[in-house]
Amino acid sequence: MFNFLIVWDSGIDNRVAKMIGNAAMECAGIFPNCNFHVYGTKRFSDTVSIDGLIANAKMRNGQVNAYDIVDGLERMDWKMLKNARFHMIVFTSRDLYPDGLPVNFCFGIQLHTTILQSVARYRHLPDNELQACITHIMCHELGHMFDAARGRDNGLVKIHPIYADHCEHEGCVMQQMSDVNCLRAMALSGKRGKDRFCLNCSMDMAFKIGATRMKVRSNCRIY
Ligand SMILES: [Zn+2]
Ligand SMILES: [Zn+2]
Structure with missing residues (x-):
């Protein structure tokens, strides 16, 4: 079983937070053997906050280096989290760039057991489109x-x-997304639920996610 702890920075407002919760529930219906624990800005450590990690990250024209946030998270010695073998999904309201790569922004990145997603470029969209975009990128990064x-x-x-x-x-949700229009179009396209992944991508994931063990229905809990 994989346990995902979903947290975010203080720039995520109530509306976006609600859509993140809805997206997590959608993902629980798509991925077997995964539990999603939606914590938001609730304290999960005495010393660490996403805002703190962002404040210490390298900046470029108002954008935050995504790798610095993920590295900071991976370096933390969170005994409680690591004993429970939590994976992390972090949301930020800030625009991200991946330092060292030839692109001017990124919607999200995945490294080891951490996923980082930015809503900066599409947070203005109406509820249904916002939720579709959040779900799309969450599925994409979980796919990675x-x-x-x-x-x-x-x-x-x-x-x-x-x-x-x-x-x-x-x-397929694992196609590369180049800008907000393309993300929005893909998120709103006909593919839903498990069909978001093509057959090849589903087969790729089956090995890691649990083709060899019994598939257990996933849950989503909002704290
Ligand atoms: Zn990707
Ligand atoms: Zn595919």
């Missing part, structure tokens, strides 16, 4: 965590290595 499209030659890798580990199938 569970090895969907890992090592796949999607034909774009020769353009730049950044395109590796993404899917070539039209409408």
